[in-house]
Amino acid sequence: MTRSLLETRGVIKDYAVRVLHGVDLDVRAGEIHALLGANGAGKSTLCRIIAGLTRSSGGTMTLGGETYSPRDKQQAESCGIQIVQQELNLLSTLSVAENLFFNRLPRRLGVIDRGALRRRARVALDRIGLNEIDADTATGTLGVGQQQLVEIASALDRDCRVLILDEPTAALTGDESRRLFRWLDELRSQGVGMIYISHRLEEVTRLADRLTVLRDGRTAATVAAHEVSPDGMVQLMTGETSDESSHAGQWRSHAGSHSLLRVVGLSRLPMVDNVSLEVRAGERLGIAGLVGSGRTELLRAIFGADRAEAGELYLGEDPTPRRFDHPSAAVAHGMAMVTEDRKQNGLLLSLSLLINTTLCSLDRFSSKLGYLHRRAEASETARLLESLETRCTSIEQAVGTLSGGNQQKVAVAKWLLRDADVFLFDEPTRGIDVAARRRLYRLFDSLARHGKGLVIVSSDLDELLETCDRITVMSAGRVTGTFDRSSWSRDAIMRASFAGYRRSGEEVA
Amino acid sequence: MKHQDVGETSPKRSVRQTTSSLLASSIPYVGMVAVLGVLVLIFGLMSRNFLSLTTLASLANQIPDLTVISVGMTLVLIVAGIDLSVGSVLALSSAVVGALMVDGGWPLWAAVPACLLAGAGCGCFNGVVSVYARIPSFIVTLGMLEIARGGAYLITDSRTKYIGSSVEWIGTPMPGLFVSPAFLLAVAIVVCGQLLLTRTVFGRYLVAIGTNAEAVRMAGIRSEPYAISVFAISGLLAGLGGVIQTSRLSSADPNAAVGLELAAIAACVIGGTSLAGGRGSIISTFFGVLMITVLQTGLAQVGASDPTKRIITGSVIVVAVLLDALRRNWGKAHD
Numbered sequence: 001m002t003r004s005l006l007e008t009r010g011v012i013k014d015y016a017v018r019v020l021h022g023v024d025l026d027v028r029a030g031e032i033h034a035l036l037g038a039n040g041a042g043k044s045t046l047c048r049i050i051a052g053l054t055r056s057s058g059g060t061m062t063l064g065g066e067t068y069s070p071r072d073k074q075q076a077e078s079c080g081i082q083i084v085q086q087e088l089n090l091l092s093t094l095s096v097a098e099n100l101f102f103n104r105l106p107r108r109l110g111v112i113d114r115g116a117l118r119r120r121a122r123v124a125l126d127r128i129g130l131n132e133i134d135a136d137t138a139t140g141t142l143g144v145g146q147q148q149l150v151e152i153a154s155a156l157d158r159d160c161r162v163l164i165l166d167e168p169t170a171a172l173t174g175d176e177s178r179r180l181f182r183w184l185d186e187l188r189s190q191g192v193g194m195i196y197i198s199h200r201l202e203e204v205t206r207l208a209d210r211l212t213v214l215r216d217g218r219t220a221a222t223v224a225a226h227e228v229s230p231d232g233m234v235q236l237m238t239g240e241t242s243d244e245s246s247h248a249g250q251w252r253s254h255a256g257s258h259s260l261l262r263v264v265g266l267s268r269l270p271m272v273d274n275v276s277l278e279v280r281a282g283e284r285l286g287i288a289g290l291v292g293s294g295r296t297e298l299l300r301a302i303f304g305a306d307r308a309e310a311g312e313l314y315l316g317e318d319p320t321p322r323r324f325d326h327p328s329a330a331v332a333h334g335m336a337m338v339t340e341d342r343k344q345n346g347l348l349l350s351l352s353l354l355i356n357t358t359l360c361s362l363d364r365f366s367s368k369l370g371y372l373h374r375r376a377e378a379s380e381t382a383r384l385l386e387s388l389e390t391r392c393t394s395i396e397q398a399v400g401t402l403s404g405g406n407q408q409k410v411a412v413a414k415w416l417l418r419d420a421d422v423f424l425f426d427e428p429t430r431g432i433d434v435a436a437r438r439r440l441y442r443l444f445d446s447l448a449r450h451g452k453g454l455v456i457v458s459s460d461l462d463e464l465l466e467t468c469d470r471i472t473v474m475s476a477g478r479v480t481g482t483f484d485r486s487s488w489s490r491d492a493i494m495r496a497s498f499a500g501y502r503r504s505g506e507e508v509a
Numbered sequence: 510m511k512h513q514d515v516g517e518t519s520p521k522r523s524v525r526q527t528t529s530s531l532l533a534s535s536i537p538y539v540g541m542v543a544v545l546g547v548l549v550l551i552f553g554l555m556s557r558n559f560l561s562l563t564t565l566a567s568l569a570n571q572i573p574d575l576t577v578i579s580v581g582m583t584l585v586l587i588v589a590g591i592d593l594s595v596g597s598v599l600a601l602s603s604a605v606v607g608a609l610m611v612d613g614g615w616p617l618w619a620a621v622p623a624c625l626l627a628g629a630g631c632g633c634f635n636g637v638v639s640v641y642a643r644i645p646s647f648i649v650t651l652g653m654l655e656i657a658r659g660g661a662y663l664i665t666d667s668r669t670k671y672i673g674s675s676v677e678w679i680g681t682p683m684p685g686l687f688v689s690p691a692f693l694l695a696v697a698i699v700v701c702g703q704l705l706l707t708r709t710v711f712g713r714y715l716v717a718i719g720t721n722a723e724a725v726r727m728a729g730i731r732s733e734p735y736a737i738s739v740f741a742i743s744g745l746l747a748g749l750g751g752v753i754q755t756s757r758l759s760s761a762d763p764n765a766a767v768g769l770e771l772a773a774i775a776a777c778v779i780g781g782t783s784l785a786g787g788r789g790s791i792i793s794t795f796f797g798v799l800m801i802t803v804l805q806t807g808l809a810q811v812g813a814s815d816p817t818k819r820i821i822t823g824s825v826i827v828v829a830v831l832l833d834a835l836r837r838n839w840g841k842a843h844d
Contacts, residue, residue, distance in 0.1 A: 305727060331729030345723040350787060351716065359717060360728040362710045370710040414728065 005029040005064060005193040006050070006081075006162050012058035013045050013217075016433070020045055021217040022059060027162060027193040032184060034196045034204040034225065037214035038237050038494060039291050039459035043197050046214070047164045050195070051083035052076030064161070080161030084152050084168060086292075092140030097121035099139050100154045124157040125150075129179045144171040149180065156187070163187065164195045169203060170292065181207060199290050199476075199501040201230035213237055234498055238490045250485070251445050254282035255469045259316065260453035261335075261422045263302060266311030271297035273477035275311070279422060279453035284444055286464035287457045289474035290497050295457040296340055298474065299424045302455075303337040304330045316421070331360065336420035338411050340427040340457075342404075346411045349400030353392060356399050356410050357381045360418045384413045389439055405436025412443065422453040429463060441467050461493060475500030540836070541780070541796040544829075548800065552807035559810050562687075568802055569688050570680065570757065573695035574599070574750040575772055576798050580702040581632075581743030582773040583794045587706070588739050589719045589786025590646035594635060594653035595747040596769035597661065600762070602628045602751030604661040607670030607761025617675055625748040631657055632744015636737035646740070654770070661763040671760040679756035691753045698746070702791040715739060719786030776801055779829040800825070 004026040013020035020042045027033045037043045048054045050061070052070030061068045063079055070076035076083075090099045097117050098105065106116040121135035130149055139147060148171050155163060165184075169177045184194065184207065198204055204211060208225040213236040221236050228236070261279045266272060271294040279285050287295050301308040304324025312321035315333055324330040327337070339346040348356055358365055358377050365377045381395050388409040392402060399410050408428065415423060425444075429437045444454055444467050458464050464471050471488055473481040473496035481496035552559040578595045585592045602624040609615040609623055635653050639646040680691045706712035717725050718732045725732050750769075755761050778784065779800055780793030804825060808818045 303727075326731060327727055327729045328731050337727065339727055345721070345727045348717055348720040348724055348787075351720055355713065355717065359713075359725070360730065362713060366710045372708055372710060372713065374708070 003028065004062070006068070007062045008046070008050070008059065009061070010059040011046065011049060011056050011061065013042075013049060013054070014057040016431075018057075019217050020049075020056070022219075023214065023217070024219045025195075025212050025222075027195055028209075029161075029193050030188050030191040031209040032188055032194045032196050032207050034198070034208035034211035035214065036197075036201075036204065036211055036233055036237055037220075038461070038497075041214040041237070042217040043214055044166065047083060047166060047195060047197065050076070050162070051081055051164055053083070077158060080159050081164070082155035082158060082160050082162070083164040084148075084155050084166065086167045086170060088144070088147050088151060090139045090147055090151060092138065094139060095136050096125070096133060096139050096142070096150055097135035099150060100124055100135075100157060102154075120157075124153050128153045128156065128183050145173055145176045148172060149176060152180070160187075160192055162193045162195070164197075166197045167199065167292075168196075169198060169200060177203075199292075199498065201233050201498055202502055204233065205230060215239055230498070230502060231495070234494050235491060238494045250465070251284075251441065251467055253469045253485070254445075254448040254451075256281040256283070256451065259314075261302075261316075261455075262314040264312050264314065264321075266298070266301055266308050266313070268297060268301045268306055268308050269477070271477050272301050272308070275474070275477075275479050277455075277472050277479065277482070279455055281451045281453060282448045283470065284448050284454045284456060284468045286468035286471040287455060287474060288461055288464055288471050288493050288497060290501075291459055293474045293497070293500065294477040295474050296426055297477075299337060299426050299455065299457060302330070303327055303335060303424060305337070331418070331420070334421035335424065336415035336418060336422070337424040338408075338415060338426065338428055340430065342407050342411055347399050347407060350398050353385060353390075353395045353397055353399050353402075353410055354378060354381045357384065357395075357413045357417060359414055361414075380417065381413075384417055385409065388413055388443070389435075403433070405432035408432050408436060409439070412440070416443075420452070422455065423447060425454065425456045425458075427458060428456065429458070429460065437463075461490060465490070473497055473499075537781075537790070538792060538796065541793060541800070545796060545800055545803065548803050548807065552803070552811065556807070556810045559807060564806060564810065566682065566687070568806055569682075569692050571802050571806070572798060573680070573689070573691040574753045574757070574766070575769065575776065575802065576695040576795060577698050577746045577753065578743075578750045578769060579773040579776040579794045579798050580698055580791055581746035582770070583777050583780070583782050583789045583791055584702070584706070584715060584739045585646070585743050586774075586777055586782045586784060587715050587719045587786060587789045588736050589722075590639065590736070590740065591774070591784070592632075592635065592650045592740065592743045593647065593770050594631060594650040594657055595743060595750070595773060596766040597654045597657035598628050598631045598744055598747040599750045599754060599766040599769060600661040600764070601631065601657040601664070602748040603755045603761045603765055604664040604670075604751075604763050606676070606752060606755050607672060608664045610672050610675065611670045611761075621752055624751055625745055628748020628751060629741050629745040632741040632747070633737065635744065636740030639740070640733050640736045658763075665761060665763045667763060669760050669762045669764075672755065673759055676752075676756040677759050680753060681756075691756065694749075694753075698749075699791055699795045706789075706791055711735065711738075716787055719788075721787075772801060775826045779826060779833075781833050797829075800829070 005028055007026040009024055010022040011020055012018065012022055023042065023046055025046065035043050049056045052073045052075055068079060070079065100121050101117060106113040106120065118135055125133055125135060128149060130153065133142065133146060139150065142150065148168065152168060168180060172180060187194065196208060205225060210222060211225050212222040213220040213233070215237060258281050259278055260281050263275060263277050266275045275298055277285065289295050297306065300306045302313065304327050307325055308323050312323060314321060343349060354377060358381060366372050378395060385392065385395065390406050390409045392406060399407055428440055447454060456464065456468060470482060470484045471493060472479055473493055475497050478500050480499040481492070483492060558564065578599065582592060582595065605624045605627045606620045609620040610617065631653055635646065635650050638644060639649040680689050682689050706715065714730065714735045718735060722732055754765055758765070776797035777789065777794050779797035780790060782789030782794060801822065804822055805818065808821060
């Protein structure tokens with residue numbers, strides 16, 4: 001039992017920057033090994049390397065004592081390594097049976113053997129207790145939790161020595177989770193090694209034999225699960241308690257007293273649950289939390305990109321309760337939002353810097369009849385992009401040809417030109433280089449100095465600790481804590497980040 | 510920091526580029542003019558009659574209705590829609606003119622607005638249904654293709670209504686001038702369309718919506734009114750095409766313009782308009798119209814049979830799009 005089934009030694013991964021600095025992990029046969037860490041600690045990257053979805057840049061792996069270095073997912077699967085990722089990879093119009101056996105459908109003379117397919121699907125579904133699901137149902141008609149279970153069943157039906165589960169219970173009901181756990185117990189007794197990632201620390205206590213904590217791309221500790229409490233786990237993830245080092249590089253606060261935006265009881269279930277917060281003039285409010293805790297959804301609900309189901313917004317001194325049903329209404333009331341996904345909804349990648357920059361300010365650059373003053377547009381765009389130190393050859397260049405950091409500057413420039421009272425930033429520095437990041441921090445500072453209110457969602461806690469005046473923590477859709485500079489610590493913020501999951505975790509266990 | 514990299518300069522220099530000369534802005538059309546020139550040359554060599562005033566007059570006579578319809582189609586394609594109903598809407602509008610003038614005894618000046626209104630109405634319907642019900646415009650306008658055609662038959666009792674000289678002047682070359690009022694009108698619409706597309710807020714929004722509607726929404730712009738307007742404009746221009754065609758035939762023919770939507774789409778695509786939205790130019794579309802018309806007229810003059818004509822026209826469309834795609838990829842690789 002003590003011999004390693006899967007072992008990684010000094011695994012390194014470089015993207016634009018190094019994200020894994022030498023990770024050691026060993027998983028034994030017949031154990032559930034929890035993998036813990038804060039956002040960006042490297043859990044997903046490590047799992048992707050093990051599952052053959054990406055290749056490591058250094059280090060070694062062994063599987064059952066032999067060197068293991070999968071070229072791709074196929075090879076990993078043939079070695080008996082299966083991964084169930086958080087996002088669903090099912091084809092919703094195909095039947096459950098077809099999805100279960102998608103790349104190995106039973107065939108006779110090239111024609112799908114429906115009978116065999118149905119029989120084998122039945123066995124696979126019954127095994128994980130999905131007796132009530134008809135194998136012929138279109139997968140898209142199932143609930144998300146059931147789809148997740150089908151996905152797990154699909155991984156399990158193959159020859160499986162190591163199973164990687166990334167947040168498998170995120171979409172499951174308590175009942176479904178319990179069913180999953182029983183089944184994982186059985187796999188354990190069959191000698192399968194499992195890597196288990198979850199925000200729900202009580203689950204980890206209930207399930208795992210041992211756990212490994214990653215911190216900043218390094219292995220921080222590997223301990224037996226019964227030796228450490230959920231609080232202890234959080235502490236391992238943060239490192240030392242009350243780390244003061246980040247406070248040194250803080251930006252000066254410009255927070256005033258009068259309120260610019262008050263959010264009261266905003267809800268859009270299940271991702272945003274009764275959230276209240278306030279942003280004052282000149283204030284930078286950070287929103288921390290784990291990935292998937294509802295922070296993006298909160299910003300979208302505030303901005304009117306998604307319709308909130310309940311709650312009100314109050315702007316400035318105005319006592320009128322509002323709720324925006326379209327971003328245009330939010331913009332008209334002095335809000336701006338720099339979105340997380342530049343490609344999807346932030347920029348018009350194939351169009352020029354100029355068109356992107358002036359898109360929401362065209363009324364300023366046109367006559368009453370809508371005739372554009374292109375010269376004014378061009379000079380304003382050039383001035384603004386230059387002040388943001390944007391690297392480009394021409395403002396007629398397609399914005400998609402720029403680097404991530406420069407794209408982000410264009411996305412921000414668009415709202416600077418338009419101007420607003422409250423700026424919502426969703427992961428403003430994701431995927432951008434250090435120089436661009438520093439430039440954005442300076443911009444946050446200058447906006448605050450001019451009395452703007454900023455709401456900054458970031459998965460990089462250091463960033464929030466450095467730039468923000470206050471930090472509100474979201475966990476499982478709820479606000480689980482708000483800290484100001486005098487009261488915050490990494491430890492407290494991390495604990496709050498897990499708090500929402502712990503309550504629901506107890507229900508499950 | 511900036512000075513280290515020679516390849517990248519501050520954006521200031523580019524300000525000059527935006528206020529560039531007419532010459533620079535006409536560069537994209539050079540290729541199309543060249544292809545057009547080659548076509549004319551080939552037909553000129555193959556048929557002694559091709560390079561004549563008669564041919565030119567015949568071309569100028571045929572172009573206007575396809576041109577105005579293609580202008581509307583370009584705008585629709587730019588917002589990532591499609592309008593399959595334009596041929597039928599043209600016939601319906603023409604039927605309205607015929608019915609009002611022949612049966613109702615209306616004068617031309619009263620019948621034309623009614624006809625344009627009919628066209629714009631059909632377009633509005635297309636736009637409202639496809640935008641608010643989120644039904645692909647392909648389906649909605651396919652429905653309208655049948656509805657409008659049926660309407661045309663109903664109004665005319667399935668018979669061609671002869672109107673005569675009171676409408677003919679629109680399509681007849683003006684005394685002293687070589688071209689007809691319809692031709693001038695079509696050219697004017699091309700110019701206005703191009704200005705609308707490149708020089709106005711409206712046009713800017715169309716390109717943005719066609720490129721990424723979600724990003725436009727997140728920029729705080731309601732795109733629905735713009736998308737609907739585009740379909741209304743397409744319908745209106747189809748109505749105008751109806752007037753032009755009526756004048757050319759001296760009558761309202763409910764069978765007119767069957768398949769014209771496909772010629773219009775072909776003209777747009779030859780001109781480099783993307784069916785995926787976000788890219789297109791009215792001037793280029795006009796060149797596309799010229800190419801298709803020259804090809805058809807030329808092939809007819811050299812005595813090509815109808816099957817041959819179709820095969821060649823189809824091939825030219827495919828080759829034109831292929832060349833455009835190659836040019837674009839080449840441009841991307843050498844950016």
